[in-house]
Amino acid sequence: MMRFMAKVAIQRLIGAIPGGPALYERARRRRIFDDIDSEVAVKRAVAERYASVLRTVGGVEVGALSNHLEMGSGWLPVLPLTFRRYGVTRQVLTDVAPLMRGEDAVAVAAALDRAAPVGAQPLAPPPGEAADRWLERLGIRYHAPQPLPMPFPDASFDLVTITQVLQYPAPDVIRAIHQEAARLLRPGGWYILSVELADLYHHFDPALPRFNFLRYSExxxxxWFNNPYTPLNRLRTTQHRELLAAAPFDILLWETAGGGPDDIAELRRAPPHAAFFHIPEAELARTNLIVLARRR
Ligand SMILES: C[S@@+](CC[C@H](N)C(=O)[O-])C[C@H]1O[C@@H](n2cnc3c(N)ncnc32)[C@H](O)[C@@H]1O
Incomplete structure (x- = not known):
């Protein structure tokens, strides 16, 4: 609890200190790049899970989808580089913040090459090839900061993914993101999203109950807690479902994790605020959501 409080205090102070946001960003980058192989392994497993969901639920190979838009791509382009290996030829990465650098993409490709089977075609550029030239050669373009609406034509993508993003924006922004994904996807195009639903501060403070953030009123x-660095919306799966239902998608897979007896016991360690009483405990204690939807 103390570490959580200290982190929130630092995040809320940082914007007020001259040079604070740049310092915070540097520390965050250091944490990510300290153990890039582990970061890449976790994100590569997500990419492989998406490919498997498309195959088993959607009946389509990811390599057969030529135009992929990744919204909220973050620092490390693991998903697009993995999809490139599967044969996806044109990928657009967008984010509200300009986080990815060319050298980061090269570092990710090198980490993916280290983990690849012997004899696999290397992803990383040969010595001397500039990162932006290399990304262009792989069909990957990066647009950040990129607000909505995006400057791409209607129905110009086969696949839109948005990974570990929707736990942050306010519901109105999520509604706009779903509508934009629907506009950009061709009819029959695929929309995949995944969201962590637990209180992300428990990653920094292992003593913190995993659903601590639900104990507070809005x-x-x-x-006292929300801030621009970790602006958690605390939405539960039922609310995500209502937001997605407002856009023209058929939901093919709605897979949640958590909500079992251990998660409910964890939820009770920090009893939820009365504002959440209308939601069953099993829903409040969900930890992850992954969705495959198809543009009507
Ligand atoms: C936890 S990171 C996830 C990055 C990446 N998708 C991944 O899985 O590694 C969250 C990302 O969402 C972006 N983000 C936050 N709000 C967003 C919004 N409204 N639209 C698009 N991206 C957003 C952040 O800038 C950040 O890059």
Whole structure:
């Protein structure tokens, strides 16, 4: 709890200190790049899970989809580089913040090459090839900061993915993201999203109950805890379902994790605020959501 409070205090202070945001960003990058092989392994497993969901639920190979848009791509382009290995030829990466650098993409490709089977075609550029030239050769373009609406034509993508992003924006922004994904996908195009639903501060403070953030009213959460660095919306799966149902998609897979007896016991360690009483405990204690939807 103390580490959580200290982290929130630092995040709320940082914007007020001259040079604070740049310092915070540097520390965050250091943490990511300290153990890039592990970071890449986790994200590569996500890419492989998406490929498997497309194959087993959608009946389509990811390599047969030529135009992929990744919204909220973050620092490490593991998903697009893995999809490139599967044969996806044109990929657009967008983010509200310009986080990915050319050298980061090269470092990710090198990590993927280290983990690849012997004899696999290397992804990383040969010595001397500039990172932007190499990304262009792989059919990968990066647009950040990229607000909505995006400057791409209607129905110009086969696949839109949005990974570990929707736990942050307010519901109105999520609604706009789903509508934009629907506009950009061709009829029959695929939309994949995944969201972690637990309180992300428990990654920094292992003593913190995993659903600690649900103990606060909306007013208290906004007034004392929420901040631009980890702006958690605390939406539960039922609310995500309502938001997605408002866009023209058929949901083919709605897979949740958590919500079992251990998660409910964890939820009770930090009893939820009355504002959440209308949601069953099993829903409140869900930890992850992955969805495959298809544009009507
Ligand atoms: C936890 S990172 C996930 C990055 C990447 N998708 C991954 O799985 O590694 C969250 C990302 O979402 C981006 N983000 C936050 N709000 C967003 C929004 N409204 N639209 C698009 N991206 C957003 C952040 O800038 C950040 O890059």
């Amino acid at each position: 007013a208290t959460w906004r007034r």
